[in-house]
Amino acid sequence: MPQDTVAIFDTTLRDGEQSAGIGLTTEEKVDIARQLDRLRVDIIEAGFAASSPGDFEAVQVIAREVRRPVICSLARCVAGDIDAAWAAIKEAAHPRIHVFISSSDVQIWHQLRSNPEEVLDMAVSAIERAKGYCDDVEFSPMDATRTDREYLYKILEAAIDAGATTVNIPDTVGYSIPTEFSKLIHGVIDNVRNIDKAVVSVHCHNDLGNAASNSVAAIEAGARQVEGCINGLGERAGNASLEEVIMAIQTRKDLLGVTTNVDTTQIYRTSRLVSDVTGFPVQPNKAIVGANAFRHASGIHQDGVLKDRTTFEIMEPQTVGWPSSSLVLGKLSGRAGLRARLDELGYQLDKQQLDAAFQAFKELADRKREVSDADLEALMANQRRTRSQDAVFTLEFVQVSCGDHQIPTATVRLTKHDGETVTDAATGTGPVDAVYQAINRIVQVPNTLTEFRVDAVTEGIDAIGEVTIRIQKNSGTYVGRGSDTDIIVASAKAYMNALNRLLAIERSQTAEAAPSAT
Numbered sequence: 001m002p003q004d005t006v007a008i009f010d011t012t013l014r015d016g017e018q019s020a021g022i023g024l025t026t027e028e029k030v031d032i033a034r035q036l037d038r039l040r041v042d043i044i045e046a047g048f049a050a051s052s053p054g055d056f057e058a059v060q061v062i063a064r065e066v067r068r069p070v071i072c073s074l075a076r077c078v079a080g081d082i083d084a085a086w087a088a089i090k091e092a093a094h095p096r097i098h099v100f101i102s103s104s105d106v107q108i109w110h111q112l113r114s115n116p117e118e119v120l121d122m123a124v125s126a127i128e129r130a131k132g133y134c135d136d137v138e139f140s141p142m143d144a145t146r147t148d149r150e151y152l153y154k155i156l157e158a159a160i161d162a163g164a165t166t167v168n169i170p171d172t173v174g175y176s177i178p179t180e181f182s183k184l185i186h187g188v189i190d191n192v193r194n195i196d197k198a199v200v201s202v203h204c205h206n207d208l209g210n211a212a213s214n215s216v217a218a219i220e221a222g223a224r225q226v227e228g229c230i231n232g233l234g235e236r237a238g239n240a241s242l243e244e245v246i247m248a249i250q251t252r253k254d255l256l257g258v259t260t261n262v263d264t265t266q267i268y269r270t271s272r273l274v275s276d277v278t279g280f281p282v283q284p285n286k287a288i289v290g291a292n293a294f295r296h297a298s299g300i301h302q303d304g305v306l307k308d309r310t311t312f313e314i315m316e317p318q319t320v321g322w323p324s325s326s327l328v329l330g331k332l333s334g335r336a337g338l339r340a341r342l343d344e345l346g347y348q349l350d351k352q353q354l355d356a357a358f359q360a361f362k363e364l365a366d367r368k369r370e371v372s373d374a375d376l377e378a379l380m381a382n383q384r385r386t387r388s389q390d391a392v393f394t395l396e397f398v399q400v401s402c403g404d405h406q407i408p409t410a411t412v413r414l415t416k417h418d419g420e421t422v423t424d425a426a427t428g429t430g431p432v433d434a435v436y437q438a439i440n441r442i443v444q445v446p447n448t449l450t451e452f453r454v455d456a457v458t459e460g461i462d463a464i465g466e467v468t469i470r471i472q473k474n475s476g477t478y479v480g481r482g483s484d485t486d487i488i489v490a491s492a493k494a495y496m497n498a499l500n501r502l503l504a505i506e507r508s509q510t511a512e513a514a515p516s517a518t
């Protein structure tokens with residue numbers, strides 16, 4: 001990589017998936033990895049192969065199917081983890097093993113119950129073992145920002161001598177602030193004897209809201225790889241929001257003097273996909289991808305933008321892939337019009353997918369006078385969910401009777417993946433409860449509903465309602481989403497989506513244990 005290029009390392013599928021309340025199926029992870037490939041990130045951390053059979057499978061499938069970027073698996077400094085990481089990524093076109101171990105006193109003594117000498121030896125042995133499998137090895141001293149500086153330099157030097165090609169400086173607990181973090185990166189570059197043999201990377205958490213700023217400060221100080229997640233997902237308050245770092249690099253090239261390989265026009269699409277699949281909404285005022293990010297509300301601002309866009313806009317919305325026109329489709333729009341609009345929104349569909357989308361569009365346009373971009377996005381998200389190979393049950397129809405003098409009663413019909421169709425009915429405290437009870441009678445998977453949210457995709461009485469739910473079974477939380485102009489139908493779709501996800505994840509978690517690397 002040229003010295004003026006910053007490598008973008010996406011860890012949405014690893015650190016992002018560690019966010020409380022996110023559980024993705026392999027198929028969804030592959031969908032995200034494909035979109036990250038379109039975004040042209042350099043490295044995808046596809047998971048932590050040794051952590052579960054489900055993670056192992058996802059890393060392996062991504063390694064086989066996503067060929068351009070580096071595909072990386074995380075591993076502790078433990079032989080079994082490194083072997084599993086390699087077994088999962090060995091078919092990748094560009095594999096990387098990422099090993100990590102705690103380096104701060106507080107974590108070494110209290111969490112690992114070890115000592116600094118032993119940790120250094122474990123790091124060196126782990127890197128040597130990983131190096132036996134592949135050339136590309138990254139090392140992370142976890143909690144680097146709270147690590148004694150001299151010890152940090154020493155362990156990094158030993159890691160590079162053992163073969164690490166990237167050394168990553170994690171602000172694991174999001175403790176640092178930009179001036180301090182910049183000094184730390186300068187310190188690493190100036191004091192680690194062999195630092196010229198490795199790429200300096202940073203991985204910042206957002207506990208104090210500084211993750212993106214710390215990452216940018218590190219680039220100024222000489223870091224040439226940045227790790228982060230789309231929409232700022234990640235443990236606790238999340239990781240650096242990759243879209244923010246990427247756009248800071250692009251917008252402030254004058255100051256930073258570096259660039260990335262990213263196709264920024266794919267940012268919006270990637271953000272929407274990640275939000276849809278994880279069920280984590282993007283806050284309206286979120287930088288770059290929030291609904292208000294490019295909206296000017298006050299009269300003075302609007303006046304300025306109308307006279308000259310640059311008065312109040314530092315980026316053009318189109319550079320991050322915001323749909324440029326507000327063209328609205330309707331009942332009379334044809335297949336070509338729909339295809340052109342979807343193309344502009346970033347959906348590349350084959351003939352079969354376009355046929356299905358067109359049919360769903362026609363049904364929607366019959367119920368709704370104007371079909372906006374937001375409606376199309378909801379429609380495409382529904383299509384992706386119903387297309388899923390992982391679906392064990394498909395909702396065929398739902399019918400409800402309710403009112404203030406009736407016991408809410410629902411009838412549902414589901415098709416199982418073997419083609420069998422089952423119909424059942426139930427009563428409930430309300431129409432949604434009745435639908436869920438009827439589905440439960442067929443699916444028979446005990447669970448607890450922990451969250452239920454309805455959002456309108458657009459304004460107006462005929463708006464599409466988007467339902468997001470979370471259900472819990474044992475210690476797992478599973479998100480489900482569904483949309484329809486009828487919110488009872490949307491609720492049924494969301495429940496089916498959550499149940500299918502639960503069943504797919506349970507199936508992969510109970511699959512055979514990860515095979516050994518040999």
Ligand code: KIV
Nearest residue numbers: 100140142143170172
């Ligand atoms: O936050 C952290 O320290 C990590 C490491 C595994 C890199 O996620």
Ligand code: ZN
Nearest residue numbers: 015172203235
């Ligand atoms: Zn992290």
